[in-house]
Structure formats: structure tokens, C-alpha cells
Amino acid sequence: MSSAEKVNKGGLPSLLISIADGVIDLGWGHPSEALHPLADVRRAAEFVLGGESVAALQYGAVQGFGPLLESLAGFLSNQPAYGMSVPPDQLFLTSGASQGLDMAATLFTQAGDTVYVEEPTYHLAHGIFRDHRLNVVGVATDAHGMRTDALEDKLTKTESPNPVALYIIPTYQNPTGRVLPENRRRRLVELAEEHDFIVFADEVYQMLHAGAPPPPPLAAFDNTPGGRVVSFGSFSKILSPGLRAGWVQAHPALSARFTGSGFAISGGGVSHFASNIANATIALGLLGENIARLRAAYGDRIRAVDAALREFLPGRCAYATPTGGYFFWLDLGEGVDTEALLPYAQWAGVSFLPGRLFSVDDAPSRCLRISFALYDADGLREGIHRLAQALDAYTADRDDHDD
Ligand SMILES: Cc1ncc(COP(=O)(O)O)c(C=O)c1O
Numbered sequence: 078m079s080s081a082e083k084v085n086k087g088g089l090p091s092l093l094i095s096i097a098d099g100v101i102d103l104g105w106g107h108p109s110e111a112l113h114p115l116a117d118v119r120r121a122a123e124f125v126l127g128g129e130s131v132a133a134l135q136y137g138a139v140q141g142f143g144p145l146l147e148s149l150a151g152f153l154s155n156q157p158a159y160g161m162s163v164p165p166d167q168l169f170l171t172s173g174a175s176q177g178l179d180m181a182a183t184l185f186t187q188a189g190d191t192v193y194v195e196e197p198t199y200h201l202a203h204g205i206f207r208d209h210r211l212n213v214v215g216v217a218t219d220a221h222g223m224r225t226d227a228l229e230d231k232l233t234k235t236e237s238p239n240p241v242a243l244y245i246i247p248t249y250q251n252p253t254g255r256v257l258p259e260n261r262r263r264r265l266v267e268l269a270e271e272h273d274f275i276v277f278a279d280e281v282y283q284m285l286h287a288g289a290p291p292p293p294p295l296a297a298f299d300n301t302p303g304g305r306v307v308s309f310g311s312f313s314k315i316l317s318p319g320l321r322a323g324w325v326q327a328h329p330a331l332s333a334r335f336t337g338s339g340f341a342i343s344g345g346g347v348s349h350f351a352s353n354i355a356n357a358t359i360a361l362g363l364l365g366e367n368i369a370r371l372r373a374a375y376g377d378r379i380r381a382v383d384a385a386l387r388e389f390l391p392g393r394c395a396y397a398t399p400t401g402g403y404f405f406w407l408d409l410g411e412g413v414d415t416e417a418l419l420p421y422a423q424w425a426g427v428s429f430l431p432g433r434l435f436s437v438d439d440a441p442s443r444c445l446r447i448s449f450a451l452y453d454a455d456g457l458r459e460g461i462h463r464l465a466q467a468l469d470a471y472t473a474d475r476d477d478h479d480d
Contacts, residue, residue, distance in 0.1 A: 198215070199435070222253075412475070413472075
């Protein structure tokens with residue numbers, strides 16, 4: 078037990094995650110303990126606090142800690158997954174994509190406005206939109222993500238109000254793992270300009286490619302005069318979520334809205350201390366090494382899940398092997414309701430997130446999401462073994478009832 082954990086005598090939880098004993102919970106998109114770069118963050122903290130400077134303990138500048146704005150801009154510009162130059166004046170530092178999205182909703186929407194999302198989409202974004210009393214409308218997706226033809230139809234043919242914003246996860250989507258191709262990225266920005274809405278592009282998985290890099294982030298396609306894309310990045314997936322540090326990338330006209338917000342002016346730069354740590358990991362060359370390690374580890378796990386699905390569920394689920402990110406999206410086929418499968422999974426000692434959770438329309442779903450972030454290859458294999466046992470028991474019961 079760590080000293081920090083020992084301090085907690087009241088029994089209140091320390092972490093967001095909680096898993097019943099003995100269960101392999103494939104529902105959590107949180108990194109394994111072994112993937113947290115403890116030694117790197119310790120070195121970075123010594124770099125920040127080792128001298129006499131107390132600047133890391135002061136309020137930070139409104140746009141965010143200047144040295145990180147500069148080092149991050151350089152770092153992103155050199156990433157194969159970016160394929161674009163990122164000037165520092167396009168960046169605003171946040172305490173993660175969730176806080177950035179919440180802030181964007183504050184700055185760019187009003188209660189009652191409509192926001193379009195992918196159907197299915199990241200279930201926890203629903204809560205943020207609900208807090209802002211937004212009307213959330215799903216847009217159809219296919220194997221390549223949001224269908225821009227369906228989006229155009231909705232924008233031009235439906236009676237419902239046009240959106241003020243559209244939220245999308247273009248790369249290694251949560252929950253499906255899909256990647257939006259370049260032509261759709263381009264079209265999406267054109268539609269945003271034609272129909273006057275802002276695109277909130279949640280790109281937290283952009284750098285986690287297992288093989289070839291994905292298309293550049295959506296901001297790379299935004300050549301509009303006033304800016305249409307607000308892109309959210311995060312250190313959560315490439316360093317550690319506990320740091321609560323991330324960034325927004327947008328046309329300077331849009332990023333200025335963040336910098337000028339009452340929130341930033343009152344509290345100063347968001348996550349100033351964590352930004353100092355993040356900057357040190359870039360300055361010391363540790364961030365790039367960590368991302369390379371994560372890509373290799375997640376690539377191995379993708380192969381492990383793939384092999385286990387073939388071994389334990391051959392012909393019983395359809396899926397596209399993800400090329401990066403955190404997730405497999407499994408389609409268990411006709412007649413399966415993955416929510417009804419959950420109690421069987423509990424019996425078998427495994428868990429997952431049922432597709433219904435990600436549906437804006439709250440539609441029952443034959444799909445489920447599993448994450449390969451939390452468990453190593455052996456844990457994943459055993460989890461899928463148990464999932465197959467759960468599916469056997471569920472199908473046997475269902476078939477008994479049908480007789
Ligand atoms: C699509 C998506 N956006 C945002 C987040 C949360 O990011 P952050 O930790 O930067 O708030 C997650 C984490 O699961 C995610 O999957």
C-alpha cells in the first residue's frame with residue numbers, strides 16, 4: 078500500500094475506478110498500473126521542484142503555462158499522427174478533455190441549443206451536455222464513423238433546429254474504435270461552415286496508433302476564416318490521467334474565447350502545476366518515449382484480444398480490429414441484448430459496457446464495448462474466455478425460453 082493510500086482512514090474512495098473482487102472488468106477505459114510512468118513523472122517533478130524556483134506554485138498565465146504551450150506546440154508538430162504544424166497561439170491548456178469540453182459548452186452554447194453527436198458516442202459526454210441543458214441528437218455512423226451524407230440530410234431536410242455544435246471523436250472512436258477518413262473530415266468542416274456550427278473534435282486517442290498513423294486531427298482541415306473546429310487533446314491517454322492536464326487546439330479566434338473566459342481570468346491557467354510537470358516530460362524527452370511504449374503495449378494487447386476472440390468466440394461476434402485507441406466494439410448478432418447479458422457476465426466473473434449506454438436514442442443494443450487499456454494480455458484472454466462462458470449461458474437460457 079502506498080503512503081497516500083494509508084492516509085485515507087475514512088474509507089472514502091481514492092480513485093474513480095472500482096471493481097468487485099475476482100471480476101475482470103473490461104468496461105473501464107483506464108490504463109493499467111504498470112503503464113503509469115512513475116519514474117518519469119518523479120523525474121519531471123524533481124526537475125520542476127528541485128531548484129529554488131517557486132513559479133510552479135504561483136497562479137499560471139491565462140492561456141496556460143507558456144513553456145508548455147511552446148514545448149507542446151513543437152512536440153505535436155513533430156508527431157506523425159499530427160502531420161501539421163501546431164502554432165502555440167492555437168493552444169489553450171485545460172485540465173483534460175472533459176474540462177475542455179465542459180468549458181467549450183459554456184462558451185459556445187446556451188441551454189436549449191442542439192448538439193449533434195455520433196450514434197453511438199462516448200457515454201460520459203452525455204453528462205456534460207446534460208449539465209448544459211443541451212438537446213442531443215444522434216447522427217448515423219458506419220464502419221468509417223459519422224456518415225457525412227446522413228449529417229447533410231439532417232442539416233438540410235429535417236425540421237429540427239440546426240445544431241450549434243457537433244461533438245465527434247474522429248480517431249479511434251469511443252466506443253467503436255473507428256477512424257473517420259480524410260474526405261469525411263474535410264466535408265464535415267465544410268458543412269460546419271455552410272450551416273454555421275462549431276465542431277468539438279475529441280481527439281484524445283490521436284497519438285495512440287498501433288501501426289500507421291491516422292489522418293491528421295480535424296483542426297488540420299479547418300481553413301475557414303473564423304475557425305470551425307475546437308480540438309481536444311489530453312495528457313490522460315499519453316502520460317497519466319491523474320495529472321488532469323490537456324489542451325484545446327483551435328483557430329486563434331476560437332482559442333481566444335477560452336483565454337478570455339471569466340474562469341481562466343479568475344483562476345489563472347488551468348492545471349498550472351501539472352502543466353509544469355507535463356512540460357518537464359517533454360523537455361527531458363520522456364513523453365515521446367512513453368507514447369512509444371504505450372503504442373507498443375496497446376498494439377500487443379490488440380493482437381491478444383483478437384487472438385482470444387478467435388479462440389473463444391469464433392463466428393459468434395463481428396468486429397473490426399482497431400488500429401489504435403483503447404476499444405473493441407463487438408457485435409454479438411441477432412437476438413442478443415448485451416444489457417441482458419450483463420448478469421451472466423457477472424456470474425462468469427467478467428464485465429463490459431453494453432452498447433445501449435452509448436446510444437443517444439437509448440436503444441437496446443447487440444453490441445458491447447471492451448477496453449484493452451486496463452489488463453495485460455493474460456487478463457484480456459481470461460476476460461474473453463469468461464465472456465464466451467457468459468454468452469453460452471445467456472444463449473442457453475434464451476433458447477430455453479423460446480422453446
Ligand atoms: C472520448 C473521450 N474523451 C474524453 C475522455 C476523458 O479525457 P480526460 O481525462 O482528458 O478528461 C475519455 C476518457 O475515457 C474519452 O474516451
